Amino acid sequence: MIDTRAIRDRILLLALKGELVDQKLQDAPAVDLIEELCKNYANKSFEPDFSEDEVPYELPSSWSWCRLSDIGSTNIGLTYHPEDVTENGVIVARSSNIVNGKMDYSDLVKVSCSIRENQYLNNNDILICARNGSKALVGKCAIFEGDSKTIAFGAFMAVFRTPLFRYVYYYFNTDVFKRNFISDDSKQINQVTQNILKQSLIPIPPLEEQERIVERIDAIFEILDAIDVLQNQYASNQEALKSKLIDAAI
Numbered sequence: 001m002i003d004t005r006a007i008r009d010r011i012l013l014l015a016l017k018g019e020l021v022d023q024k025l026q027d028a029p030a031v032d033l034i035e036e037l038c039k040n041y042a043n044k045s046f047e048p049d050f051s052e053d054e055v056p057y058e059l060p061s062s063w064s065w066c067r068l069s070d071i072g073s074t075n076i077g078l079t080y081h082p083e084d085v086t087e088n089g090v091i092v093a094r095s096s097n098i099v100n101g102k103m104d105y106s107d108l109v110k111v112s113c114s115i116r117e118n119q120y121l122n123n124n125d126i127l128i129c130a131r132n133g134s135k136a137l138v139g140k141c142a143i144f145e146g147d148s149k150t151i152a153f154g155a156f157m158a159v160f161r162t163p164l165f166r167y168v169y170y171y172f173n174t175d176v177f178k179r180n181f182i183s184d185d186s187k188q189i190n191q192v193t194q195n196i197l198k199q200s201l202i203p204i205p206p207l208e209e210q211e212r213i214v215e216r217i218d219a220i221f222e223i224l225d226a227i228d229v230l231q232n233q234y235a236s237n238q239e240a241l242k243s244k245l246i247d248a249a250i
Contacts, residue, residue, distance in 0.1 A: 001231055004224045011220055012174045015213050016203050018060040027206035030064040034204055037071040037163070046070055054201060056176060063205045069198035072162030075118050076130065076194060077153035084113040093121060093153040095129040098142045101173070103127070115152050122148040124165045126172065130158040131191040138190045139181065141172045160197060167210045170217055171202055 014020040031046065038046040046066065055065055068074070078092060089110035096107045121127065121144045128141040143165060144151070153159060162168055171177055180200045181192050205213065 002227055004228055004231075007224060008173075008221065009175070011217060012170055013176075015217060016171065016174055016176055017057060018063055018203075018205060018209075021209060021212040021216055023060050023062055023206075023209060027062060027208045029062045030204040030206050033207050034064055034066045034070055038066075041073050041162075042070055050201060056201070059203050060205070062209070063203055065201050066204055067198065068160065068162075068168075068200050068202055071164060071202070071204065072160050072168070074158055074160045074194060074197040077155050077157045077159075078111075078113075078115055078119045079155040080111045080113050084111040086110055086112045088112070090115060091151045093127055093144075093151055093157060095132050095137055095140070095154075095156065098127060098129060098140050101140070101142055103142045103144055103146075111152070117149070119152050120149045121146070121151045121153055121159065122161060125159040125161055126165055126169050127153060128158045128160065128172065128192055128197075129156070130193070131156040135182070135190045139172065139178055139192055141169065143169050158192060158194065158197060164204075164207075164210065166214045167205075168202070170214070177202070 011020065035046045038044060048065065050065070050067070059065065080092065087110060089112040091105075092109050092111050093103075094107075094109065097104055123144065123146060125144045126141050127144050129137055129139060132138050144159075160168065160172075177200060180196050182190055204210075
């Protein structure tokens with residue numbers, strides 16, 4: 001069986017190191033993009049506030065490290081009570097609504113209570129499971145694609161908003177990001193706090209290269225998805241054959 005999970009992890013690591021696609025001289029340097037976004041989201045000029053010791057590895061010359069707060073904004077979701085749940089209320093997205101990196105609406109909760117504007121999902125928001133009883137589920141995420149201000153999100157969730165959502169979504173699925181909140185200490189609560197989301201370092205390539213990276217990842221992952229389907233079918237067929245042989249033997 002092919003370990004598609006390991007392949008995905010390797011592809012994402014290559015992408016974040018600038019080794020998945022070629023750099024092109026005509027691409028505008030990433031620092032220009034970060035400067036523009038930093039003025040929009042942090043209302044300031046971009047000035048790296050981290051030391052070399054914090055940087056995990058070196059990047060291509062056209063790339064730059066920055067903090068997530070330099071390129072986007074984040075907030076946590078809605079706290080509601082059991083008596084707020086109703087059949088005709090507003091949908092509240094929860095951890096169960098993220099399945100295999102995509103939004104899933106088969107298990108819905110609706111509430112009727114006061115909801116702040118920033119507790120609604122906007123189109124292209126990255127919805128993140130910020131806290132969960134299962135360590136493995138913390139950090140899972142999906143891109144919300146739908147009408148803005150129609151679906152809220154719960155208190156154990158967070159959103160990250162940025163024009164670079166497709167690239168940042170893949171970054172959230174890497175160990176480079178997850179090392180910020182996953183600990184081997186069994187006593188520590190693994191959670192993605194607002195401070196973690198704001199302070200995490202992210203490697204930013206030029207915008208044109210980002211587009212090439214995302215397209216390459218999408219293409220490779222589509223093939224890996226097809227392999228997963230075939231392998232699951234094979235495993236199911238093997239189990240069915242095994243069951244029939246046992247029945248025949250009995």
